[in-house]
Structures are given as structure tokens and as C-alpha cells.
Amino acid sequence: MEELKNVVSAPFKKNLAVSLPEKDFEFSLAFDLKWFSPKTASEVKARALEAGLLSLKDGIITPCFDVDSVRLPHAFKPPENFLELHGKPGKSGKPGNASRHREEISFEQVLDFISADAGINKQRLVSEINSMQERLSYLVDIRIVALIVAKNFGCRIEGVHEKVSRAVLGSSDYA
Known part of the structure; x- marks a missing residue:
């Protein structure tokens, strides 16, 4: 890779x-x-x-x-x-x-993208994602939560948004 x-x-x-x-x-x-x-x-x-x-x-x-x-x-x-x-x-x-x-994109791939784009270490990202996931009562797919956290850090998520949408929802039409 x-x-x-x-x-x-x-x-x-x-x-x-x-x-x-x-x-x-x-x-x-x-x-x-x-x-x-x-x-x-x-x-x-x-x-x-x-x-x-x-x-x-x-x-x-x-x-x-x-x-x-x-x-x-x-x-x-x-x-x-x-x-x-x-x-x-x-x-x-x-x-x-x-x-x-x-259409498949793993949480690790989303994490790698956010880390590279925002310049934030993965440990901090995972901590923020886990905290938000807990606040959302684990009702939202972790890849979606990761994108929300990415936006909070000012990350440009256009590169993975559609892939996550397809993987989670089966279509990017819902985005």
C-alpha cells in the first residue's frame, strides 16, 4: 500500500x-x-x-x-x-x-484520512471519536461519528464522505 x-x-x-x-x-x-x-x-x-x-x-x-x-x-x-x-x-x-x-471503507481508513488531513495524531482522534460515540449512545455508525469529529477539527471530508455514505447507507443519495 x-x-x-x-x-x-x-x-x-x-x-x-x-x-x-x-x-x-x-x-x-x-x-x-x-x-x-x-x-x-x-x-x-x-x-x-x-x-x-x-x-x-x-x-x-x-x-x-x-x-x-x-x-x-x-x-x-x-x-x-x-x-x-x-x-x-x-x-x-x-x-x-x-x-x-x-463501496467498503473501514474505520481505520477513515481515521488515516482524518489524521493525515487534519494533522492530528490518531490517539487523540480515537479519544474524541469515542467520547462523541458515547454521547450519541452508540446509535451512530463509528465512521459517521469520525466524520463529525473531523468536521469539528476543520478537516475537509469530501474525499471520504461519499464512500462512508455508500458503506453505511448503501447510497450517496442520502448525503
């Missing part, structure tokens, strides 16, 4: 951008950095979306982690068999399975 984070952070670092159009992200991986073929760059993007490292809304890709905290080793280049090392999406590699997998 760390290597995937390194790879997906590179286009944002290279372009000094906080978000990129979907095609620009793929173009950067394939042509600017010359790491992958266009088809492989698209697959890398799909894997990063599934892993919760990127969010995609209206054709714009935004990282779900602090890109500035990623330190790429000098002359970093992913191995040629990069996608093989990171497995296939879903059990059969079919888009249907990848879509279902993409």
Missing part, C-alpha cells in the same frame, strides 16, 4: 496540484513520468480509488491523504511488475466486484 501511495502522490507533486482532472492524472503517470502505459496508468488509478487513496468526483481526482507527507526516494520508479505485486481488483478482477469493493 505504501508503494501505491508513493506512485499516486507523484502526479500531484509533479504538477504542484491538490487535485487533477482524471485524464491529467493518467497522462502524468504515463507520459510525464514515463512509468506506465496509458492502460496501466488507468488501472493504477482504479486500484488507488479502490484502496481509498484517491477520490473521484465530477472527473476530478483528489488524494485522500496528505501528499506533502509522502517522501519519494531519489530517482523513485515503480517496478515493471507493479500491478502484479499489488494483486487484482476483486476476486475475479471483474468490474462488478471492484465496484462493490470500492
Whole structure:
């Protein structure tokens, strides 16, 4: 996962951008950095979306982690068999399975996102989340409580809001 984070952070670092159009992200991986073929760059993007490292809304890709905290080793280049090392999406590699997998987001993933975005250590976040969860009598999914706490800390939750909505409610239409 760390290597995937390194790879997906590179286009944002290279372009000094906080978000990129979907095609620009793929173009950067394939042509600017010359790491992958266009088809492989698209697959890398799909894997990063599934892993919760990127969010995609209206054709714009935004990282779900602090890109500035990623330190790429000098002359970093992913191995040629990069996608093989990171497995296939879903059990059969079919888009249907990848879509279902993409809807799941764990509490740990939400916590990682908030910690990176707000710059707050996880222990403090968990303490705040547990306190709010107790005040809410444990009636609200912990991932939703985490997003509420994140907003209280001024965190931009757009990157995970839709994923949490889909995971908890089954649809983002309720958000």
C-alpha cells in the first residue's frame, strides 16, 4: 500500500496540484513520468480509488491523504511488475466486484484520512471519536461519528464522505 501511495502522490507533486482532472492524472503517470502505459496508468488509478487513496468526483481526482507527507526516494520508479505485486481488483478482477469493493471503507481508513488531513495524531482522534460515540449512545455508525469529529477539527471530508455514505447507507443519495 505504501508503494501505491508513493506512485499516486507523484502526479500531484509533479504538477504542484491538490487535485487533477482524471485524464491529467493518467497522462502524468504515463507520459510525464514515463512509468506506465496509458492502460496501466488507468488501472493504477482504479486500484488507488479502490484502496481509498484517491477520490473521484465530477472527473476530478483528489488524494485522500496528505501528499506533502509522502517522501519519494531519489530517482523513485515503480517496478515493471507493479500491478502484479499489488494483486487484482476483486476476486475475479471483474468490474462488478471492484465496484462493490470500492463501496467498503473501514474505520481505520477513515481515521488515516482524518489524521493525515487534519494533522492530528490518531490517539487523540480515537479519544474524541469515542467520547462523541458515547454521547450519541452508540446509535451512530463509528465512521459517521469520525466524520463529525473531523468536521469539528476543520478537516475537509469530501474525499471520504461519499464512500462512508455508500458503506453505511448503501447510497450517496442520502448525503
